[in-house]
Amino acid sequence: MKLRYYVVVRLLLAIPTLVLLLTSIFFIMHVLPGDPVRIMYGEKFPTKYVEEIRHNLGLDRPLSIQYITYISNLAKGDLGISLLYKVRVIEKVKQVYPTTIELAGTALILAVLLGLPLGIIAAARRDGIFDHVIRAVSLYIYSNPGFWVALLLQIFFGLMLGLLPISGRSPPGFQLHKITGLYLLDSLLTLNFKGFVQSLKYIILPCLTIAITSVPFMSRLSRAAMLNVLGEDYMVTAKAKGLPGNVIMFKHGFRNAILPIFTSIGFMFTNLLGGTVITERIFGLPGLGNLLMEALMGRDFDMIQGIIAIYAVIVIIVNTLIDIGYALADPRVKY
Amino acid sequence: MLVAIGIVVIIIAAGAGYYYTLQQSARAKAAALEQRRQKWEDWSHTLYLGTTEFEFHPGGFDIGSGTVTTLYRHACSPRIFWIDRTQSGIYNPLVGESWTEKTDEDGDVYIEFKFKPGWTFRDGTPINAENLKWNWERAYFDLPTRTQNSESYAVYAMSEAWGETEKKLVVEDNLTLRMYTNPNWPHFQPFWKHFLFGLDYSFMFSKTLGEQYGGEFNSLDDYMKIGKEGGFGPFYLDDWVPGERVVLLADENYPINPLGPEAGPSKSMDIKKIVITGYKDTASLRMAVQTSEIDTTWAGELARADIPSLKEDSNIHVEIIPNIGRGVQLHMNYGSEFAPLNDTRVRQAIQYAIDPSEIVDKLLFGTATVSDSPIRPFLEFYKPVMKQIRDLPMDERLAKAKELLAQAGYPDGFTTQFWYASGEASEAFNRDLGTMFQAQLAKIGITLELKYIERGTYMDMFRAGKLPMATRGWTFDYPDPDTEIFYLMHSSSPDLAKRIHFNNSYIDDLVVEGRTLYGQGQEARREEVYTELQDFIVENGFDVPLYLDSYCYAYQTYVQNYKPWLTNDKPNLGVWQISKQIPTDWETRDPPH
Numbered sequence: 049m050k051l052r053y054y055v056v057v058r059l060l061l062a063i064p065t066l067v068l069l070l071t072s073i074f075f076i077m078h079v080l081p082g083d084p085v086r087i088m089y090g091e092k093f094p095t096k097y098v099e100e101i102r103h104n105l106g107l108d109r110p111l112s113i114q115y116i117t118y119i120s121n122l123a124k125g126d127l128g129i130s131l132l133y134k135v136r137v138i139e140k141v142k143q144v145y146p147t148t149i150e151l152a153g154t155a156l157i158l159a160v161l162l163g164l165p166l167g168i169i170a171a172a173r174r175d176g177i178f179d180h181v182i183r184a185v186s187l188y189i190y191s192n193p194g195f196w197v198a199l200l201l202q203i204f205f206g207l208m209l210g211l212l213p214i215s216g217r218s219p220p221g222f223q224l225h226k227i228t229g230l231y232l233l234d235s236l237l238t239l240n241f242k243g244f245v246q247s248l249k250y251i252i253l254p255c256l257t258i259a260i261t262s263v264p265f266m267s268r269l270s271r272a273a274m275l276n277v278l279g280e281d282y283m284v285t286a287k288a289k290g291l292p293g294n295v296i297m298f299k300h301g302f303r304n305a306i307l308p309i310f311t312s313i314g315f316m317f318t319n320l321l322g323g324t325v326i327t328e329r330i331f332g333l334p335g336l337g338n339l340l341m342e343a344l345m346g347r348d349f350d351m352i353q354g355i356i357a358i359y360a361v362i363v364i365i366v367n368t369l370i371d372i373g374y375a376l377a378d379p380r381v382k383y
Numbered sequence: 384m385l386v387a388i389g390i391v392v393i394i395i396a397a398g399a400g401y402y403y404t405l406q407q408s409a410r411a412k413a414a415a416l417e418q419r420r421q422k423w424e425d426w427s428h429t430l431y432l433g434t435t436e437f438e439f440h441p442g443g444f445d446i447g448s449g450t451v452t453t454l455y456r457h458a459c460s461p462r463i464f465w466i467d468r469t470q471s472g473i474y475n476p477l478v479g480e481s482w483t484e485k486t487d488e489d490g491d492v493y494i495e496f497k498f499k500p501g502w503t504f505r506d507g508t509p510i511n512a513e514n515l516k517w518n519w520e521r522a523y524f525d526l527p528t529r530t531q532n533s534e535s536y537a538v539y540a541m542s543e544a545w546g547e548t549e550k551k552l553v554v555e556d557n558l559t560l561r562m563y564t565n566p567n568w569p570h571f572q573p574f575w576k577h578f579l580f581g582l583d584y585s586f587m588f589s590k591t592l593g594e595q596y597g598g599e600f601n602s603l604d605d606y607m608k609i610g611k612e613g614g615f616g617p618f619y620l621d622d623w624v625p626g627e628r629v630v631l632l633a634d635e636n637y638p639i640n641p642l643g644p645e646a647g648p649s650k651s652m653d654i655k656k657i658v659i660t661g662y663k664d665t666a667s668l669r670m671a672v673q674t675s676e677i678d679t680t681w682a683g684e685l686a687r688a689d690i691p692s693l694k695e696d697s698n699i700h701v702e703i704i705p706n707i708g709r710g711v712q713l714h715m716n717y718g719s720e721f722a723p724l725n726d727t728r729v730r731q732a733i734q735y736a737i738d739p740s741e742i743v744d745k746l747l748f749g750t751a752t753v754s755d756s757p758i759r760p761f762l763e764f765y766k767p768v769m770k771q772i773r774d775l776p777m778d779e780r781l782a783k784a785k786e787l788l789a790q791a792g793y794p795d796g797f798t799t800q801f802w803y804a805s806g807e808a809s810e811a812f813n814r815d816l817g818t819m820f821q822a823q824l825a826k827i828g829i830t831l832e833l834k835y836i837e838r839g840t841y842m843d844m845f846r847a848g849k850l851p852m853a854t855r856g857w858t859f860d861y862p863d864p865d866t867e868i869f870y871l872m873h874s875s876s877p878d879l880a881k882r883i884h885f886n887n888s889y890i891d892d893l894v895v896e897g898r899t900l901y902g903q904g905q906e907a908r909r910e911e912v913y914t915e916l917q918d919f920i921v922e923n924g925f926d927v928p929l930y931l932d933s934y935c936y937a938y939q940t941y942v943q944n945y946k947p948w949l950t951n952d953k954p955n956l957g958v959w960q961i962s963k964q965i966p967t968d969w970e971t972r973d974p975p976h
Contacts, residue, residue: 082839086846143603143625199666207670214670216627220431220658220976329663334626338663345806347839 051375055368062364066357067119073356074118077349078111084131084347105131118353127357128350132343137354140339145358146229147217147335151327152320154232154251155258160313162259163266170267171274172297182271186264194323198257198330205253215332217250254331258320269312273305280304307378314370318363419973426974427963428655430942433668433677435684437626437661450681451629451659453948458631458657458958459614460587461510463496477639478502478510478615480558493553493563500558504589505619505634506612512560516552518587519562588613617958618657631657640959653962658976665689672699672937675975678963679938682947687747687812693937703750704934704947711856712754712867715820715927718848724799728791730924735772735784736827737820739929746815750935754928756917757857757871758864764913765864768921769928784827796828802850803833804841816854854929864913865898871926872916890919941966 085101102108106117121128127137166186170179206214213219218231224243227234231247234240277283278301286296325337336355343351434450463479474482480497487493502510553561592613603625610620617637622630633655660677662668665686671677673696682704685693694701715737717724724730739753755767772780788794801820803813814833821831831852836844844850859866873894874887897912920926938945944960 080840081843082837083843084839086842087839139603202667202670207674210674213676214674215662215667215676216660218624218627220429220628220630220660222624330667332627332661332663332667334624338626345838 051372055372058368058371059364062361066360066364069360070122070353070357071115071119073353074115074349075111077347077352078114080347082347084349087346118350122357127354130343130348130351132346132348132351137350140351141336141354141358142229144334144339145336146231147333148321148324148328148337150230150232150251151254151258151324151333151335152317153230154255155262155320156313156317158255158259159262159266159316163263164270164309166263167267167270167272168274168297168302171271171278174275174278179271182267186267189260190264192261194257194261195326195330197260198254198327201253201257202330212253213250214253217247217333219246219250222246254324254327254333257327257331258324262316262320265316266309266312270305270309273308274301277301277305303377307374310373310377311370314366314373318359318366321362322359416970419970423965423969423974426976427965428653429976430654430657430679430958430961430963431677431976432657432659432679432681433662433671434659434681435662435665435668436681437659450684451661454631454657454659455610455620455629457616458618459610459616459620461502461504461615463498463515484564485561487561491563493561495555496560496562498558498560502615502638504592504613504615506589506592508589508591508613509557510615511557512554513557514590515560515587516554517590517593519552521593617652621656627661629659631659652959654958657958669693669937672939675939678942679945680936682936683932683934685935685937687750687935690748690750690935698940699937700940700942700945701935701937702947705752705931711858711932712757712759713929713932714757714855714857714871715852715929716855717852717925718850720848721799721851723791723793723797724851726791727922727924728787729793731921732784732787732791732827733824733829734769734921734924734927735780735787736824736829737927737929738773738777738780738823740773741823742816742819743930746812746819747930747932750933751930752933754931757867757920757926757928758913758917759859759867759931762862762864762867764910764917766914766917768917771921781826788827788829793828796830798830798832799851800832800834801852802841802844803835803853804838805835806837810835813854820852856932863901865894865901868913868916869894869898872919890916 083098083102085098085105085107099108106114118128127141129135130137130140133140166182170182173179202214205212218224222243224231224234224240224247225238227237232244232251235243235247283296283300286300291300321336323337324333324335325341327333328335328337329341336358340352340355342348343355432450432454436450438452461478463477464474464482465477476499478499480499481495482497483495485493485495496512496515498511498515504510504514508514551561551563553563555561588609589612592609603623607620607623610623612619614620615637617634617639618631619634620629621632622628633652660671662671665684668677668680668684669686669689672680673693675698685701690701690703693699715733717730743749743751743753753773755769755773756765758765760767775783785794788796801817803817804810814835817831817833821833824831835841841850845853845855857867857870872887872890874891893912893916897909897916900909900912920928934947936947941964943962943964946957946960948957
């Protein structure tokens with residue numbers, strides 16, 4: 049099968065997966081206790097008005113009818129209207145998704161830039177002091193929960209040293225011509241270096257929070273992948289041929305070890321997208337995680353389903369991209 | 384000779400060069416200093432405000448109850464009148480001139496609103512009867528399409544005003560609007576005030592822009608357009624970063640000055656810009672004020688546990704405002720079908736055993752007031768009914784509680800549950816509160832299990848009476864005992880009575896009598912009614928009034944004349960009076976922003 053057919057098949061197969069996922073979310077959310085109208089309008093609001101609003105929103109219709117409406121709207125690309133925000137779900141998501149993508153993306157880049165070399169060096173110096181230190185430090189850092197790291201960073205860099213802002217995504221008066229919504233990227237694209245520095249200052253702490261807890265994972269993974277490869281016959285052959293150490297390590301070793309690492313980076317990115325909730329909340333970042341939390345608390349059905357649908361689509365796309373990347377990176381891989 | 388001349392020339396040139404460099408350096412320094420001075424100047428005219436209640440949806444009449452919304456509503460949108468809460472809620476005209484209850488030739492009752500002439504929204508659309516009609520109709524008939532919370536009460540009150548009568552707003556002339564009402568309703572003046580209060584909460588904007596942009600589901604650009612040009616107030620919306628920040632800029636042409644005409648127009652105001660930043664939790668809010676990221680916190684949002692240490696920070700003022708009506712009064716209520724909580728003696732025993740003063744001291748660090756009646760002390764007919772219990776020494780109270788439990792057949796106590804909602808800012812406090820109840824009730828043999836569940840489910844269970852014990856907060860709506868008693872005790876009150884399964888026709892009659900006697904010159908009878916109703920709380924034990932919460936806020940010492948709420952008590956007076964002092968060492972550092 050050619051790669052493009054494979055991609056098309058993968059995307060087609062994703063449709064029933066998505067429908068199944070959204071169906072289960074739909075029914076789970078609707079059978080849970082908690083009335084969105086009550087939550088929206090508060091405790092004092094009289095029942096007769098609550099009933100009227102429920103009726104107008106169609107929440108008093110049979111669940112099956114609500115489901116059919118939901119799915120048919122979804123098929124038309126309509127994710128619905130947020131009960132809480134009174135805007136189209138897609139509008140609200142458009143407002144906040146760059147925050148999450150930027151946060152997860154920068155954290156991933158940082159984690160890879162730090163974790164990958166550490167893992168490779170640790171593997172190259174297996175059972176040496178460096179290896180032991182890296183493993184011990186990784187384990188220590190990995191044992192710290194993210195929210196704890198976030199608070200420590202806030203207190204140390206924000207409160208005690210006053211070096212970095214503790215909350216938000218940009219300072220008041222921040223001027224930026226938005227292209228992608230990713231502040232770092234947009235400021236570079238528009239050559240707005242002041243904006244770049246400003247947004248960098250705001251993203252450092254949340255990005256570090258996620259990256260710090262991701263670096264150990266990346267370093268352990270790359271160490272293990274490299275160790276697997278280092279024991280292979282072709283590595284022995286390369287050594288026997290008298291090739292220089294860095295050539296053996298990077299040309300023969302790293303290229304072969306990259307495949308599982310590449311897959312894991314993809315999974316890590318999708319995990320990070322879903323796992324930024326706590327970081328977003330602690331640093332007051334208006335991202336998808338925060339939005340999902342608020343939607344869950346407010347029983348904002350359409351918003352919850354919409355965000356989960358978007359997460360699912362991202363996961364599917366990233367996985368497909370990984371597969372494509374896999375084939376491009378390793379000529380042995382055929383579809 | 385030539386060499387000497389050359390040396391002299393070189394020396395002169397070097398000197399000139401040095402002098403020039405010095406001059407340049409001095410100029411650069413002066414320019415840098417000037418730039419820094421300008422930065423501080425800008426900083427001193429900007430108020431940075433932090434809040435954990437960051438809800439913002441301008442463009443809708445019904446826009447939420449968060450801090451940003453409150454400021455926006457009052458600072459950017461025309462108000463028909465303003466309520467002077469320092470004088471028991473007296474209503475004063477703003478863009479409205481008068482509001483009078485009248486009867487037309489067919490005998491239908493209406494309220495006639497007259498507006499002041501000559502005022503326009505920022506886009507030039509006149510603020511007149513036609514415009515207000517459009518806004519109110521939008522408010523009422525669009526109810527299901529809007530968000531959220533307290534604005535709903537304006538609509539609710541409006542709906543009550545109409546009752547079953549035709550929902551009719553009639554433009555009599557350019558500046559006069561008739562709102563027909565339920566003829567039986569306006570006689571209950573406190574509720575009428577509630578309605579006006581609701582209108583005071585309401586957000587109005589230019590009909591022209593509203594029709595142009597105010598579709599059912601506005602985009603951010605629509606909101607920005609309306610916020611920039613569609614309002615009428617001392618400020619307008621300059622920037623809105625959803626979920627993060629809102630910036631309001633002073634409208635220097637706004638003609639009203641709360642300090643009086645002699646103070647000049649709004650340009651005399653020191654604060655030209657308000658930056659409101661949202662924080663997701665109280666810990667971040669605290670850090671923001673400690674790092675000077677913000678000048679002040681919004682009232683009532685600091686964690687109580689932070690108050691003692693913040694008070695020790697010499698750069699920060701911490702203010703605590705006792706509850707005078709706005710704040711929450713906390714009650715302990717029961718789902719009384721749970722045995723043995725359905726036994727009056729058991730509930731009375733709990734009234735004796737629960738000690739709110741310990742809660743106020745240890746959990747709220749003295750920042751609240753123990754409440755001895757559901758009616759707040761400043762309201763008419765307040766009777767501190769719980770004092771007869773709470774003035775007793777604790778030993779006697781516990782002995783009495785055990786005696787009541789023994790009479791009810793539980794000499795060794797029993798096991799029950801206290802529930803609270805998880806996943807919200809108050810979760811930790813509620814857990815501590817539950818722990819304290821646990822300890823207090825353990826002294827009379829009651830084992831209290833702490834249970835929690837996320838808020839949506841919690842609210843459903845509460846309303847359905849499925850929670851054996853839970854607390855309930857109640858805020859003040861209008862200046863009459865009815866504001867507390869009706870909702871606490873009448874069986875038709877919105878859900879509350881159902882929650883506690885309290886249903887008593889005699890009490891219902893008393894509550895209605897108290898309400899209908901308002902303004903009828905029968906104050907003595909009203910007093911009897913409300914006294915009996917308050918006494919019933921001790922007789923029946925269905926409620927334990929716990930405490931009246933206060934408002935705590937913190938602000939930097941360089942902020943002068945800061946008052947909380949900024950815009951409420953007298954229209955925007957708070958903002959007018961504030962000034963920020965530039966620090967004496969400004970030359971050595973940049974401002975925090």
